[in-house]
Amino acid sequence: xxxxxxxxxxxxxxxxxxxxxxxxxxxxxxxxxxxxxxxxxxxxxxxxxxxxxxxxxxxxxxxxxxxxxxxxxxxxxxxxxxxxxxxxxxxxxxxxxxxxxxxxxxxxxxxxxxxxxxxxxxxxxxxxxxxxxxxxxxxxxxxxxxxxxxxxxxxxxxxxxxxxxxxxxxxxxxxxxxxxxxxxxxxxxxx
Numbered sequence: 333x334x335x336x337x338x339x340x341x342x343x344x345x346x347x348x349x350x351x352x353x354x355x356x357x358x359x360x361x362x363x364x365x366x367x368x369x370x371x372x373x374x375x376x377x378x379x380x381x382x383x384x385x386x387x388x389x390x391x392x393x394x395x396x397x398x399x400x401x402x403x404x405x406x407x408x409x410x411x412x413x414x415x416x417x418x419x420x421x422x423x424x425x426x427x428x429x430x431x432x433x434x435x436x437x438x439x440x441x442x443x444x445x446x447x448x449x450x451x452x453x454x455x456x457x458x459x460x461x462x463x464x465x466x467x468x469x470x471x472x473x474x475x476x477x478x479x480x481x482x483x484x485x486x487x488x489x490x491x492x493x494x495x496x497x498x499x500x501x502x503x504x505x506x507x508x509x510x511x512x513x514x515x516x517x518x519x520x521x522x523x
Contacts (some may be wrong), residue, residue, distance in 0.1 A: 383470075388451070388495060389477050393448040395487055413477075417479075423471075424467050426463050432462075436459050438458050440456050441476055442454045456469065464504050473496060488513065
């Protein structure tokens with residue numbers, strides 16, 4: 333396929349979804365020639381950065397009930413998923429290409445049922461570093477959700493995972509982001 337087109341700003345140009353014209357917004361993980369690169373954050377100040385992500389799992393009401401009653405032979409599904417999510421946040425740089433390895437100050441997960449068939453997983457990750465922890469929060473909820481699926485698939489293979497999304501982030505040059513129901517789907521500068 334070749335390398336992506338290069339914008340005047342130096343990164344790959346991206347196609348506007350509604351047209352075939354190129355936009356000049358730069359992707360930070362590509363150099364001027366379109367080659368992949370890890371973003372240099374060495375000149376940024378280390379600040380407190382926090383991110384919160386969410387994943388939703390839909391399941392059969394009977395599956396939900398068995399999880400709540402800790403009736404599955406594999407053990408306490410929610411606590412195993414919580415531990416998996418914490419471990420995943422710590423390993424994000426090993427899973428996602430070009431992510432920085434960050435010293436995490438805190439990782440917490442909440443797993444709560446919403447009605448008879450929805451499990452809401454929320455992760456909050458914090459660091460004092462030169463780049464944000466959005467990916468760590470997203471990886472955390474993703475792996476926690478996959479762990480729930482793995483532990484329950486013997487009784488409910490029809491479970492669905494999603495949506496998975498960033499709810500909030502703070503710190504860094506791009507400042508505070510809070511997702512709302514009417515949040516536009518926009519790209520933010522890398523922080």
